[in-house]
Amino acid sequence: MAYELIICEKPSAAQKIAQALADTKPDTIKNKTVSYFELEHKGKKIVIACAAGHLFNLMEAEKNGWKYPVFEMKWEPSFKVSKASEFSKKFYDTLVKLSKAATDFTIATDYDVEGEVIGYNILNFICKQKDGKRMKYSTLTKDELIDSYEHAAKTINWGLANAGVTRHKLDWMYGINLSRALTLAVKTTGSFKILSSGRVQGPALKILYDREREIQAFKPVPYWEIALNTASPKELEALHDEDKFWDEKKASKTYTDIKNEKIVVVQDLKKSLSNQQPPNPFDLTSLQIEAYKVFKYTPSRTLQIAQELYLAGLISYPRTSSQQLPESIGYKKILIQLSKTKNYKESAEFLLKKSTLKPNNGKKTDPAHPAIYPTGEHSNIGDQKLKVYDLIVKRFLATFAEPAVRETSTINLLVKKEPFTAKGTRTKEQGWFSLYKPYVLLEEKEMPVLNKGDKLTIKKLSLDKKETQPPKRYTEASLVKELEKRNLGTKATRASIIENLYQRNYLDEKSINVTELGSKTVEVLEKYSPLILDEKLTRHFEKEMEAIEEHKLKPETVLDEAKKTLIKILEHFKKHEKKIGEELLGATVSTREKATNIGLCPICKKGKLSIRKGKFGLFIACDRYPECKTTFGLPKNALTKPTEKLCETCHYPIVQIIRKSRQPQELCINPNCLSKKVPELKAGTKCPKCGSPLLVRKSFYGSFIGCSNYPKCRYMQKMKKEDKD
Structure with a gap:
């Protein structure tokens, strides 16, 4: 019997869509271990199946050894390209089987560039179709999924598909050729180490290297501060109005003139009010930055958690550049749903009493998706997911609230003739702060009640020598922000670019430190092939891909230009291959030793x-x-x-x-360290092999239950939920 085949990106999305569209309960059928769903929607038979992310990867059209340049490529099933993707074969086989009897095809992958590429390749290579219908949705809620299906576009988004395929081809050309060039350069010295670079990876590493160079070149400049503290009950901290004394003699003379004084006089008092506007809704980058600030989650971890929350139907699609929430998402409906949850009941009901609901939308937009918001759906989730979910919900609530009002008190003081100033800021009206707690990280400094002419007792007067500080190293979160600012990479790839630099031993530490290998790679490329590091070139191609998406440029035009540019880069590189290899070799060995040496x-x-x-x-x-x-x-x-x-x-x-x-x-x-052992699991819980008490142990993989008679007895078992509680 003929049917419509709906193709999703992941199993959980397929299940959600099946449950939403089915007139009754959908039938779950297994092909080997892969589930797909059969159902009827308004009497029409539908089969819903899924991929597992990308089912196709680019590879060389013909394998001809480790040579470069190489430009001929082809799409191949991922399981043929990489051992790590062998699991995807069962999803591939299931779609091949189901596509044979299908008469209509609908793509329901994530509505973004990568989702479009996944859908396009499945349509093209598995279903043997030139086009198909396209569902567009931002949440996996029942109403939106039904609406998305019933108003599906008649074609896939060809702008997104062409731009995505072009990006993959561009990244493949740059990645394979530059990585081979670097690796083969080292090989000319008789050594071997796989090195990598790429279209965005090179410029990203250069940004970090430049900051490292600024830090190394920085020469601290000494300065002096004169500070005073007054005694209780009118306690104040004040700083001399000169702020920083750059002249030590002047600082010393000023301090000497007043160091024996016991009284400071209040000369003037001023108070000023300032409104702190509610925050904009989260786009992906601002969510990653905020989650790093409050939880220290890496950008890649935050993205993974957000993706899991989306697939659970709890939040909207996270890979968005938008900071805007349109009315069409249904503000009131979401708030009513949130009011049913204990943690958000009070805040949601407070907002529902407002005559109008208007979010403080930001400037950034995304044609595919709105800003990140909670759907109002409920589910039991783990601790890390709950933290990110709570952050997203409270940001959503806060953006509808009133501005907070902050009061800054400025107190001008005089010690003899020397002026000092004390400042403190407190929150006078909570506004949106009350809805965003505990994520409002602002200092509250209450100032004592004083009058002009008041005399206060000096508790401490100090002259402190300090130094100017070098620029701070980037963190993963601040680097994501910097890459976005410079239009390098995409919202979905920036976190993985940073991870890749770590994996290749170019970077180290949380506050990102460029390793010797990373530094030497940049120095060598600057010297012999600076175009590899040129962020202007990378930005240029980003704009051209945007033009493809808008149907203003043909993919062939961009790929031809990229090929010509790459040929020039590689020709110049090849001329200096041996010198490049010799310069990289020392850093390669040194960095490898640092990365692998564990200790005595x-x-x-x-x-x-x-x-x-x-x-x-x-x-x-x-x-x-x-x-x-x-x-x-x-x-x-x-x-x-x-x-x-x-x-x-x-x-x-x-x-x-x-x-x-x-x-x-x-x-x-x-493995036998006592720090990994805890007291016996339960009284009377014995090893089934030797009868010794069982212990909870810790390993690289987490906690497990093991025999206390190890290593003589190696019995072990997984932790059950009741054991963890």
């Missing part, structure tokens, strides 16, 4: 522990092998970094474990 071997006390690659993945081993056969296991799918710290319990080295989109974790490498 705790067993033989002579060798050094380092991270090595074996048949089954990474592990830690002593460099005195075979004399010392000490080894320690490491988790898979995680980056392990030395910390130069020792465990306080057993004095073994501590390493930092970084998993994608998770908070970094510091752990002792000793």
Whole structure:
């Protein structure tokens, strides 16, 4: 029987759409382990199936060894391109099977560039269709999904699809050619280390390197401050009106003239009020910055959590550039839903009493999606998700509230003839602050009640030497903001660009520090091939892709221009290949040693522990092998970094474990460390193998239950929910 095939991006989205459209309960059918849904909507038979993100990747049209330049490419199923994508074959096979009997095709992937590319490739290569209908939605709520289906566009968004495919091809050309050029340059020296660069990666690294160079070149300049504190009950902190004394003699003379004074006189008092407007609704970048500020979540972690909240139907689509909430989302309806939740009841009911609901929209827009907002739906979610959800809900509520009013008190003081000023700011009217707590991070400084002519007792008078400070290093959040400001990368890719720089050992630490390899890579490219680092060129291609999206430019025009530019870059690079390799080699070795050296071997006390690659993945081993056969296991799918710290319990080295989109974790490498053991699980809970008490232990992978008789008995089991409580 013929049917319409609706293609989604992820399993959870397919399930939500099936539940929304079904006249009755949809049938869940399995093809191997992949679920798809059969249903009827107003009597029409529909099958809903999903991808698992991208099912196709670009690869060389013909493999011809590690050479460059290479420009001929083709789309291939992801499972043929990468071992890491082998899981996607079952989704691919399911769509192949279901497409054969389908007569109509509708794309319901995320409505953005990447979603359009996913849908376009499935239509083209699996369904063998030239076009299909397109659902557009920003939330996975029932009403919006039904409306999206019943008002689906007759064609896919060809502007988005062409721009997305062009971006993939452009990034592939730059990535494969520049990475091969760098790697083969090092290979000319007889060494081998895979290095990478890309269309956005190079300019991003250059931004960080330039900041590092500013910091290194910075020369602190000394200055002096004269400060005073008054005694209780009229306590004040005041600073001399000169603020910074750049002349030590002048500062010293001023201080000497007044250091024995006991009284300070109030000369004048002023109060001023200022309105603090409600915040704009969140776009992705501002959400990532705020989540880093209040929770220290990395941008990639915040994006992952937001995506999970969206797929659970709790918030709108997070990959948006918009700071605007249109009336069409239904402000009142969302507030009514939120008022049913204990945590938001009071705030939502307060806003519902207002005669008009008007958000403080920002300037940034996105043609595909509004700003991020809660749908009002309810669900039980974990702690980290709950934090981000709470932040999004309270930002949504706050944007409808009144301005907050802040009062600044300025008190002018005199010690003999020397002027001092004390300032303090407090919140006079809470306004939107009351709806955004605890995320309002402003200092409240209450000033004592004083009158002109009041005399206060000086408790302390000090002359302090200070120095000007260098520019701050970027954090991941501030770098995301900087990349957006410079129009480098996209809202969805900026966080992953930073992760990639870390994985390639170009960066280190939370306050981003460029490694020796990162610095040397920039220096070499500046010297021999500066176009690779040119952000103007990257911005130029970003604008051209926007023009493709708006049907003002053809993809072929942009790709031809990019190819010609890349040929020039690579020709110049090849002329200096050996010199580039020689200059990169030293930094490669040094950075690798720093990245892999764990510390002194705790067993033989002579060798050094380092991270090595074996048949089954990474592990830690002593460099005195075979004399010392000490080894320690490491988790898979995680980056392990030395910390130069020792465990306080057993004095073994501590390493930092970084998993994608998770908070970094510091752990002792000793599997038998007492810090990883806690008291017995429950009275009478015995090991089923040897009868010894069971303990809760910690490993690189988290907590688990293990036998206290380890290593003689190696029994272990996963933690159940009741064990964790």
